[in-house]
Amino acid sequence: MKKLALPIIIAFGSHSAFADTTFTPEQEAKIGEIAAQYLVDNPEFLVKASQKLQQQQLEQQADIQKSAVLSNKDALLNDKNTPFTGPKDAKVNVVEFFDYQCIYCARLSPTIEKLQKKYPNVRFIFKETPIFGNRWEPSKYAAQIGLETFTQKGSSAYEKYHNGIYDSGL
Known part of the structure; x- marks a missing residue:
């Protein structure tokens, strides 16, 4: 399979990078195949995505803990x-x-x-x-x-x- 050159626009239904761009189900399936193959060929993007997700989850957890502390400030x-x-x-x-x-x-x-x-x-x-x-x-x-x-x-x-x-x- 031929490697794609960046940039790649991945669009699924209404979550397109361009709001006015729509794809047929066949086009979405083909884009999905291309994106999946690209990620297999370039797994470092998955690592980056995983690290970003983990960072976001840690930040969310810290916000929840901070909120809990502040809501219990008087008792503490x-x-x-x-x-x-x-x-x-x-x-x-x-x-x-x-x-x-x-x-x-x-x-x-x-x-x-x-x-x-x-x-x-x-x-x-x-x-x-x-x-x-x-x-x-x-x-x-x-x-x-x-x-x-x-x-x-x-x-x-x-x-x-x-x-x-x-x-x-x-």
Whole structure:
């Protein structure tokens, strides 16, 4: 089969590149055959299309997540039962969802602790999220103790408890 030179106009029904161009069903079938063969002969276009689609999907997912965060902003920032450190009226808030049994959370903890010390005007909000609690009961227990510590003794005691758990390497 003879290779086509670009440009190629692919048109299907009303989705034509030129709004006033229409094709018969036979012409559409032939265009489809030509386009399919071109893609087989030049698969790098499929890779580019796949990458573009993946990027679009990631952007859509990020928009959905951003919308969810913004619609729950008040619950995230102003839940009186959620432990926090730093000023209540901080202009910058960092919300951390974590599980004491999560290895990634444990790796991030020293960085969060350094940031707390470096930026005392930032409020750090700690959302106890024991996602591993069904497999490791200590995950739920540690979260419950953390919440009780905050409720009974406040932010300072909670910060010592929270950082202490991660410092212990458990």
